[in-house]
Amino acid sequence: MRVIEQRNDTARLVAIYKSKARLPLEDLKREQEVIASAVEAGKRHGLSEDRVRTFFADQIKASKFVQSAVMTNGLFEKLPDLAPGEDLASLRIVLDQMQEELLSSLAAFDNANYRERCRILVGTALESKKRQKGYPLMMMAATAQATLSLCKSD
Numbered sequence: 001m002r003v004i005e006q007r008n009d010t011a012r013l014v015a016i017y018k019s020k021a022r023l024p025l026e027d028l029k030r031e032q033e034v035i036a037s038a039v040e041a042g043k044r045h046g047l048s049e050d051r052v053r054t055f056f057a058d059q060i061k062a063s064k065f066v067q068s069a070v071m072t073n074g075l076f077e078k079l080p081d082l083a084p085g086e087d088l089a090s091l092r093i094v095l096d097q098m099q100e101e102l103l104s105s106l107a108a109f110d111n112a113n114y115r116e117r118c119r120i121l122v123g124t125a126l127e128s129k130k131r132q133k134g135y136p137l138m139m140m141a142a143t144a145q146a147t148l149s150l151c152k153s154d
């Protein structure tokens with residue numbers, strides 16, 4: 001949950017960068033690279049191609065959801081400035097560095113074999129965000145999107 005949130009938070013910075021640089025939100029070639037690299041690395045964690053593909057597709061969907069919200073917001077108000085050096089290339093490196101932690105968390109989650117308790121666990125984790133004062137609804141919705149495939153049994 002924590003790494004998923006970090007990824008969505010980085011997506012927010014990517015969106016600020018892209019908005020200012022007038023770059024398109026979507027880069028399908030990059031998406032394929034992200035998924036292919038995760039599938040490859042997932043093997044070392046004993047994760048099936050299907051599992052990794054679906055999970056990372058959800059991460060990318062969540063990231064695009066965050067980005068479209070930020071970009072829409074940018075139409076109405078000035079977006080915050082990024083720190084120097086926070087450009088697309090360096091933000092992508094940050095996203096890549098999260099891949100390993102996402103995969104090990106996913107493998108640990110699957111090995112815990114939550115099965116029927118899974119939905120309750122994910123639901124409770126989301127619910128606890130609600131109590132965190134000022135936690136943006138948009139980020140919560142992104143986490144919900146990013147955790148969609150967690151409880152799917154194959």
Ligand SMILES: O=C(O)C(=O)C[C@]1(C(=O)O)C=C[C@@H](O)C=C1
Pocket residue numbers: 011014025026027028030031034059060061063064092095
């Ligand atoms: O790297 C980017 O350009 C991003 O916006 C991040 C990301 C991702 O979540 O990995 C999301 C949308 C793009 O289509 C490609 C990749």
